[in-house]
Amino acid sequence: MIIGSGGAGKSTLARQLGDILDLEVIHLDALYWHPGWVETPKPEWQRIIEDLTQRQSWILDGNYGSTLDIRLSAADTVIFLDFPRFLCLLRVIKRRWHYAGKSRPDMSTGCPERLTWEFVRWIWMYPITRRPVILEKINQLAPNKEVIILREPKEVKHFLQKISSSFSS
Numbered sequence: 001m002i003i004g005s006g007g008a009g010k011s012t013l014a015r016q017l018g019d020i021l022d023l024e025v026i027h028l029d030a031l032y033w034h035p036g037w038v039e040t041p042k043p044e045w046q047r048i049i050e051d052l053t054q055r056q057s058w059i060l061d062g063n064y065g066s067t068l069d070i071r072l073s074a075a076d077t078v079i080f081l082d083f084p085r086f087l088c089l090l091r092v093i094k095r096r097w098h099y100a101g102k103s104r105p106d107m108s109t110g111c112p113e114r115l116t117w118e119f120v121r122w123i124w125m126y127p128i129t130r131r132p133v134i135l136e137k138i139n140q141l142a143p144n145k146e147v148i149i150l151r152e153p154k155e156v157k158h159f160l161q162k163i164s165s166s167f168s169s
Contacts, residue, residue, distance in 0.1 A: 001071050001075040001077070005126040006063075007092035009083075009091070010081060017163065026058055026061070029107050033107065034108060036111070037111050045064070049071065053073075075145065078146070080134060089123055092115060096113050099112070100112075
């Protein structure tokens with residue numbers, strides 16, 4: 001599973017890993033949001049995540065704190081994109097202009113790209129509000145789980161090169 005702030009590159013990394021490892025990639029945003037930016041009700045969302053994590057293999061990207069424990073429990077590998085907030089904000093601004101009036105490939109149709117102050121604030125506060133919770137949960141994981149924390153785009157590039165070379169051999 002891949003977690004990190006908005007704009008960290010979770011969906012991009014998920015697609016790249018899915019191609020390399022030949023695994024199904026599930027973008028949680030595409031399942032959570034319905035046309036017109038309508039949220040999935042919490043009980044239904046919980047069931048969806050429980051069903052998804054029962055599958056044999058997968059790559060899930062997304063945050064959604066209400067189901068984080070379910071995904072952490074089911075995942076054998078956790079990748080945390082722990083990027084600086086300025087980089088994440090810059091990326092979501094660029095993404096907003098790139099997909100203006102359109103839905104991203106990793107988003108539900110009928111949810112055109114948008115940038116709200118609420119989302120900007122969430123990204124800005126992520127290192128203070130979400131990051132400590134994630135790090136604490138990661139530190140409590142069973143020792144048989146692999147945890148990878150990547151702190152800058154260069155580390156992601158090296159990680160992908162390493163995975164690619166080990167799976168092409």
